[in-house]
Amino acid sequence: MSYADNDMPAPESLYERLRRLAVEDPRGAKSLFLATFEANSNDLYELLAQLRKPNEGRLRQVVANAVRTHPEKVRVIPDLVVWRETETDEFTRRAIEGALADVSPAVARAGAPPHRISAPSELADVYRYVSDRLRHRLSNTMLSALAQANYLKKLMAADLATDVQTTIAKLNDAMVSLARELEATDVDPEYFRQRPIALPDWLRQMNTRYATRYNAIALRLVKNEDLQLRIFANDYLLDTIFWNIWINAHQAAGPNCEITIEFKGKHREVELLISDNGDGFPSDLKDVLFQQMYSTKSRSRGRGLLEVQDAVERLTGRVDLYEAKPSEYRIRIRLPLDVQ
Amino acid sequence: MWTIDRLEISGGFLPGLKLTLPHGLICIIGPRGSGKSTLAEALRFAIKGTVGASKQRLDLLQANIGSSGLVTLVANTVTGVAYTIKRAFRQPAVLLAADGRTVPTVDLDRGTFLPLDAYNGPEIEAIADEALGERRRALLDDLRGEELSRVHLSLGEHRRALEANADRIRATRRSVNDLSERIEELGDVRAKLNILGPSPEFGPSTDYVKASKQQQCNSRERKRVDSVLELLRSLQRDSESLKARSSDQKTFCIVEEASSNSELLQKRQTELQQSISNVSAQACSFISSIESTLALVEKVRAELSGVHSTQAAEFAQQQQLHQAADELYQARLDLEQSVAKLHEIDEEQSLKKLELGQLLESRKSLKAKFLLEREQVSALRDAVAKELQAETGKKVRIRVLRNADDLAYRNLLTEGLKGARVRNHDEISQSLLQLRPEQLAQFIQTDDAVAFDEACSFGPDRARKILDAFRDSVDPLELEVVEIEDQVRIELNVGTADEPIFKDAADLSRGQKCTALLPLLLARTNNPLIIDQPEDNLDNHFIYETVVNSIQRLKGRRQMIFITHNANIPVLADADLVIVMNSNGKIGFLEKSGSVDECRDQIVDLLEGGDMAFELRRQRYART
Numbered sequence: 001m002s003y004a005d006n007d008m009p010a011p012e013s014l015y016e017r018l019r020r021l022a023v024e025d026p027r028g029a030k031s032l033f034l035a036t037f038e039a040n041s042n043d044l045y046e047l048l049a050q051l052r053k054p055n056e057g058r059l060r061q062v063v064a065n066a067v068r069t070h071p072e073k074v075r076v077i078p079d080l081v082v083w084r085e086t087e088t089d090e091f092t093r094r095a096i097e098g099a100l101a102d103v104s105p106a107v108a109r110a111g112a113p114p115h116r117i118s119a120p121s122e123l124a125d126v127y128r129y130v131s132d133r134l135r136h137r138l139s140n141t142m143l144s145a146l147a148q149a150n151y152l153k154k155l156m157a158a159d160l161a162t163d164v165q166t167t168i169a170k171l172n173d174a175m176v177s178l179a180r181e182l183e184a185t186d187v188d189p190e191y192f193r194q195r196p197i198a199l200p201d202w203l204r205q206m207n208t209r210y211a212t213r214y215n216a217i218a219l220r221l222v223k224n225e226d227l228q229l230r231i232f233a234n235d236y237l238l239d240t241i242f243w244n245i246w247i248n249a250h251q252a253a254g255p256n257c258e259i260t261i262e263f264k265g266k267h268r269e270v271e272l273l274i275s276d277n278g279d280g281f282p283s284d285l286k287d288v289l290f291q292q293m294y295s296t297k298s299r300s301r302g303r304g305l306l307e308v309q310d311a312v313e314r315l316t317g318r319v320d321l322y323e324a325k326p327s328e329y330r331i332r333i334r335l336p337l338d339v340q
Numbered sequence: 341m342w343t344i345d346r347l348e349i350s351g352g353f354l355p356g357l358k359l360t361l362p363h364g365l366i367c368i369i370g371p372r373g374s375g376k377s378t379l380a381e382a383l384r385f386a387i388k389g390t391v392g393a394s395k396q397r398l399d400l401l402q403a404n405i406g407s408s409g410l411v412t413l414v415a416n417t418v419t420g421v422a423y424t425i426k427r428a429f430r431q432p433a434v435l436l437a438a439d440g441r442t443v444p445t446v447d448l449d450r451g452t453f454l455p456l457d458a459y460n461g462p463e464i465e466a467i468a469d470e471a472l473g474e475r476r477r478a479l480l481d482d483l484r485g486e487e488l489s490r491v492h493l494s495l496g497e498h499r500r501a502l503e504a505n506a507d508r509i510r511a512t513r514r515s516v517n518d519l520s521e522r523i524e525e526l527g528d529v530r531a532k533l534n535i536l537g538p539s540p541e542f543g544p545s546t547d548y549v550k551a552s553k554q555q556q557c558n559s560r561e562r563k564r565v566d567s568v569l570e571l572l573r574s575l576q577r578d579s580e581s582l583k584a585r586s587s588d589q590k591t592f593c594i595v596e597e598a599s600s601n602s603e604l605l606q607k608r609q610t611e612l613q614q615s616i617s618n619v620s621a622q623a624c625s626f627i628s629s630i631e632s633t634l635a636l637v638e639k640v641r642a643e644l645s646g647v648h649s650t651q652a653a654e655f656a657q658q659q660q661l662h663q664a665a666d667e668l669y670q671a672r673l674d675l676e677q678s679v680a681k682l683h684e685i686d687e688e689q690s691l692k693k694l695e696l697g698q699l700l701e702s703r704k705s706l707k708a709k710f711l712l713e714r715e716q717v718s719a720l721r722d723a724v725a726k727e728l729q730a731e732t733g734k735k736v737r738i739r740v741l742r743n744a745d746d747l748a749y750r751n752l753l754t755e756g757l758k759g760a761r762v763r764n765h766d767e768i769s770q771s772l773l774q775l776r777p778e779q780l781a782q783f784i785q786t787d788d789a790v791a792f793d794e795a796c797s798f799g800p801d802r803a804r805k806i807l808d809a810f811r812d813s814v815d816p817l818e819l820e821v822v823e824i825e826d827q828v829r830i831e832l833n834v835g836t837a838d839e840p841i842f843k844d845a846a847d848l849s850r851g852q853k854c855t856a857l858l859p860l861l862l863a864r865t866n867n868p869l870i871i872d873q874p875e876d877n878l879d880n881h882f883i884y885e886t887v888v889n890s891i892q893r894l895k896g897r898r899q900m901i902f903i904t905h906n907a908n909i910p911v912l913a914d915a916d917l918v919i920v921m922n923s924n925g926k927i928g929f930l931e932k933s934g935s936v937d938e939c940r941d942q943i944v945d946l947l948e949g950g951d952m953a954f955e956l957r958r959q960r961y962a963r964t
Contacts, residue, residue, distance in 0.1 A: 023708040026779040027791060055719055057742060058776075065774065065795060088722070089742040090827075094774045 014043050015050050015059075022058045029059075030066045037067065040075070048079050057089030064095035074212050077103055104211065133240075133307075138178065145174035191235045196338045199229045199270070202238060203261065210246050215255055217246060223263035229270055232338040233315050240311040244304040245274060245331065252278030265337075272333040273322065280328035281321055308333075341866040342454060343899045344383060345414045345422065352409030353378050354928045362917050364895040367910035368903045369939075369946050370921030375928025376903045377460075378404040379921065380872050383901065384458045386413040386427050389449040396462065405429045415454050423454070452485070457865060460872035461854070464861070468830070468845035468853035472745045476828035480724040480740070483865060491717055498710040499821060505703050506817035512696045519689040526685070529678040536672050548662040551655040558648045565641045572637060576630045583623035592616045707778060707820060718742045718826050725828070731863030735886060736856050737831040737842050744827035749777055752814055752822055760809035762802050771796045777824065781816035783807060832856040855882050862890045868899040880908060888912045907947035910936055918943065 012020070014036060021029035036044050051060055060083050067073035067080075080096050087093045148171040155164045200221050207219045223229065250257045253276050264271040308331075312319040317335040324330040349357040354375050368376045381400055390398060405411065406429060413425045424436040425448065435443045446453045459467075467475045481488050544552070585591065592612055595605040721740045729738050753772050757765045772780060775795065783792040784807065793803035832852055835841030845856040858874055874887065883906055891900060891913040902909055910918050918939040922931040932939055948954040 020708070023711045023778075024704040026776070026782055027786070055715070055722070058715070061774075061776070069794065069797065088740060089718075090744040090746065091774065091776045094770075098771070098774045 015047055018047070018059055018062065022062050026062070029062045033062055033066045034070070037070070037072070037076075048076065051079070052082070054086070057087060057092040060087060061089070061092040061095045064092065064099040068095075068099045073099065073103075074209070104216065141174065141178045145171060145178060148174055194232060194234050196230050197233050197238070199231055199272075199335075200263070203242065206239065206242055207246075210243065214247070214250060215257070217250065218256075218258040220258065220260040221263070222260060224265070227263055227265045227270075228337065229263055229265075230338040231270065231315070231335050233335070237311040237314055241308050241333070244308050248304055249276035249278060252276065266334070269317070269334050269336045272335070273324070274331045274333065275324055280324060280330050283323075283327045283329060285329075341898060342415055342417045342868070344387075344868055344901075345416050346412075347379075347383060347386070347414075348412040349379075349382055349405075350410045350412075352382075352406050353404035354382065357928075357930055359919065359930070359933065361899070361901070363899055364916035365891055365910070365913055366899070366901045366917045366919065367915040368901065368919045368921060369905070369910065369943065370931070371923070371946065373928075374921040374923040375404070376921050377872055378928060379919070380458070380460075380870050380901065380903050381405075382409075382411045383413065383870055384456065385429075386411040386425050386433070387415070387448065387454055387456045388451055388458070389427065389433060391449045391451070394462070397460075401429060417454075425454075455482075455865070455867045456870070457861065457867050458870040459861060464857050464871075464874075465850060465853055468848065468857055471829075471844055471846040472747065472827055476830060477721070477826065479860065479864065480721045480728070480828055483724050483727075484720045487720060488717065491713055491720070495710065495713050495717070498706060498713060502703065502706050502710055502817075502821050505699060505706055509696065509699045509703065509817060512692055512699060516689055516692045516696060519685050519692065522685050523682060523689070526678055526682050529675050529682055533672070533675040533679055536668070536675065539672060544662050545658070545665070548658040551651070551658040554651050555655050558644075558651060561644055562641075562648070565637060565644060569634065569637050569641065572630055572634045576627060576634065579623055579627040579630055583620055583627060586616055586620035586623055589613065589616070710821065711778065714824075715742075721826055721828070728860055728863055732859035732890075733886070734837065734840075735833050736859050737829070737833065738860060739829040739831070741827040741829055743776075743824045745825035746773070748823045749773075752777075752819060756810040756814045757806065758809070759812060760806045762798075762805050768796075768798065768802075768806065771798065777822045778820040780810070781820035784810050784814065784816040784819070787811065830856050830860060851878055854878055855886075859886055859890055862887070862894055862900075866898045868901065870901045872903045873905065874902055874909075880906070883908050884912060905947060907943055910939075910943060910947075920946070 014032075018029050018032055021032060033047075036047065048063075050056070051063065063076060064080060064083075067076055077100070080100055084093070084096045084100065087096060148167055152164065152167045152171060155167055200223065203219065203221065207217060210217060246259065249259050256277070258277045260275050262273040262275075264273065309319050312333055312335070315335055317333060319331065319333045321329040322332040343363055344361050347357070347359045347361065349355065357379070368379055370376050377400065381397060382405060384397075385401055385405065390401065393401070410426060410428045413427075415423050415425065417423065422438045423443070425433055426436070427433040433448045435446050435448060437443050448454065467479065470476060593609065594612060595602050595609045599605070718740060722742075725738045725740045732738065750769065750773070753769050754765070757768060760768075762768065775783075779795075783795070787807065789800065789804040789807050792798075792807050793800055796803065798806060830845045831842035832845065832848055832855055833840045834843050834848075834852070843852075845853050848856060854874065855878055858871075858878070861871065862869070878887070888908055891909070894900070895913070895916070904910065909915070915936055917933060918936055919930065920932040920939055920942040921928055923929065932942055936943065944951055944954055948957075
């Protein structure tokens with residue numbers, strides 16, 4: 001029976017409830033929004049879509065105040081940035097400024113918020129693939145945590161208080177990392193949907209997300225203005241490729257890491273020449289790099305480039321090394337362009 | 341759209357002036373001192389009187405209309421009905437209908453019956469300079485007068501309801517606090533009563549009653565014994581008297597010696613003596629019996645006294661116990677009365693708290709209505725600003741910054757922070773300004789320093805101090821409805837079309853101020869518009885590009901009367917009537933009126949500097 005069939009009033013929508021609470025009980029409105037924000041359901045995105053309309057200053061202020069110190073506020077930063085440009089209510093404008101005060105300009109310049117859509121039919125395959133990768137990621141992360149825990153046991157025996165504290169801190173970091181991994185693999189169908197993607201824009205956005213989780217990386221994209229760089233891919237595979245490359249570059253070049261990607265169009269594919277301000281790969285590794293678990297860092301690592309290769313091949317592309325300078329090899333990726 | 345059809349002035353600086361005014365653009369030109377401004381002021385004066393007039397305008401009216409002047413104006417309303425207004429200086433206006441009857445019900449000075457837009461240079465500058473305040477808002481609000489007055493009426497009602505609600509909340513809170521104090525004064529009477537234990541039986545104990553009764557018996561016993569003793573002593577006295585009298589032989593002598601009967605009597609005397617002796621003996625015996633009886637009774641009395649003393653001691657003990665029990669009973673009675681009172685106060689306080697809760701609940705919806713209606717005002721202004729923006733073009737930007745005129749709120753924040761004993765008040769105020777007044781009021785009311793800190797990140801100690809200071813000095817019920825208004829931004833693009841740089845009118849030069857305001861004033865309404873020298877401070881490029889274009893576009897929509905020294909306005913905007921004023925030094929007069937072509941010579945002479953000047957300029961510019 002629909003609500004129109006009897007005298008019962010229709011239940012308040014989240015938006016209506018928030019609007020009412022925003023004037024009657026602002027703290028209640030904040031709590032309700034935070035609960036919605038933390039649930040991260042479609043309700044949140046529907047609400048944010050409604051708040052793009054004009055005259056929504058009061059609710060926008062609720063959002064801005066609620067997320068101001070929230071560790072996950074990056075999810076609404078694109079909305080806040082858009083609102084900042086158009087908001088005419090002074091309280092709301094100040095609240096938005098307050099929420100964006102500690103956000104780097106690069107992050108603030110990020111694009112429009114993601115829109116969720118229904119799950120694609122190939123989801124089952126995707127899940128199988130993800131679970132495999134998830135096991136691998138979790139085991140890698142847990143190795144670090146376990147190693148720190150073992151070391152901690154030894155230190156406890158030696159009673160070295162400072163080192164114990166440092167190790168506890170590292171252990172904590174490893175656990176946090178594990179939590180992030182779990183969160184990152186929280187499967188969103190949109191994350192795996194194959195779709196046309198403008199690669200330079202996607203890379204800029206990914207770099208922004210990377211900066212919020214790790215250290216910022218200066219990204220330089222070199223391309224011919226006329227070059228069409230739309231590929232058919234999904235966020236998961238692109239994340240797998242570039243997140244690994246970014247982390248490798250970061251570890252090689254240190255905190256002032258800079259990455260340059262030069263795009264070259266070749267027939268129906270695009271070639272990405274990727275370099276950083278690290279030393280590159282030595283020539284003796286060029287033939288084995290993608291054929292075994294290789295790492296300059298420790299024995300327990302080295303799957304990153306294999307993951308890159310796997311993801312590139314799933315996009316029907318290729319990855320190899322090229323000689324950027326004599327005896328200095330860099331990564332080259334070729335991906336098919338979206339011919340549609 | 342209504343229009344001014346005719347104007348007549350008698351007396352003053354422009355005696356006998358008669359004008360018939362067409363729709364569209366009317367330009368008044370003439371040398372300085374010819375009465376152009378007087379003519380414009382006479383039109384304003386006839387329609388709007390002197391309400392809100394500056395001293396400068398009043399002086400001009402005083403000097404040039406004066407007590408002898410009378411201005412008569414004929415207006416034609418939207419419906420085609422003509423009205424005549426007659427007004428003399430410092431006199432109320434007389435409004436006449438077309439049939440000559442006066443219309444006493446209309447107050448022209450309110451400005452709503454025949455609304456007129458009229459400005460001179462200083463007035464335009466004043467609007468431009470006042471970034472905050474009423475003047476700019478009025479430019480928008482006038483255009484939605486009816487809707488806004490409805491909203492303002494409703495806002496006023498809601499504000500009054502909120503004030504009444506606040507008064508009741510304060511009174512109820514006072515009652516709750518008073519009752520709390522009374523509860524505090526009564527102390528923990530329930531616990532005290534519990535300590536006293538179970539209630540004793542009412543009245544004296546059985547032992548006490550028994551002892552008390554015994555005391556009464558004892559008293560009666562003593563009286564009885566004493567009475568018996570008294571009686572025996574009386575008997576003893578009587579017996580001793582009997583004995584004494586019976587022992588006195590002489591008293592019983594019956595013999596008379598000299599009598600012949602003495603012998604006889606002597607015999608009897610002996611018998612009598614014997615008998616009396618018997619009596620005396622009997623009396624002695626009686627006395628002896630009484631004495632032994634007295635001794636017996638005395639003995640009883642002594643015995644009784646001992647028993648009575650013991651019983652009296654017991655009674656005294658019982659009496660003490662009884663007294664202590666009685667005191668305890670009284671104390672209990674007092675405590676029970678206090679508990680009953682406490683219960684009564686508790687109940688009253690519960691009712692008051694319930695009432696307070698209901699008042700606060702109803703305040704929520706009252707406040708919601710009030711705040712939403714205030715937003716409605718802003719939304720109406722937004723709509724007006726958009727409409728005006730569409731009319732004024734891209735050179736000028738008109739924006740409504742909601743809640744930006746927040747001086748009263750800022751003052752409250754400053755006051756509130758005075759006793760906070762924290763540094764960087766400016767920085768704190770900036771953070772607090774991210775909260776709407778009702779949001780800050782909620783923190784003050786709930787006294788939740790943790791949530792307050794979460795909202796503003798002051799740190800726990802500072803948040804506590806700030807909140808305490810606000811609780812001491814700011815009434816949250818007043819704070820949540822503090823007057824906050826919108827700011828109307830009128831901005832001029834001082835950059836280029838591709839890279840615009842918008843600056844508010846208040847921050848512009850005099851010329852730029854007029855440049856920013858004029859398109860808005862031209863496009864605002866369909867009412868007749870009078871502007872005294874709109875081109876003052878404006879460059880000719882802007883006059884041509886913006887003012888002339890706007891006039892051409894709008895002159896079919898409204899009647900515009902400009903006093904001008906700039907030829908571009910009457911000529912390029914194709915004035916429907918040019919009024920040429922002149923003066924002989926004593927009075928001003930109409931020199932000529934007609935179309936641009938008819939007044940071409942006067943326009944060239946007065947506005948272009950004459951034919952020669954115009955020709956020289958043309959040659960210099962090398963234009964044909």
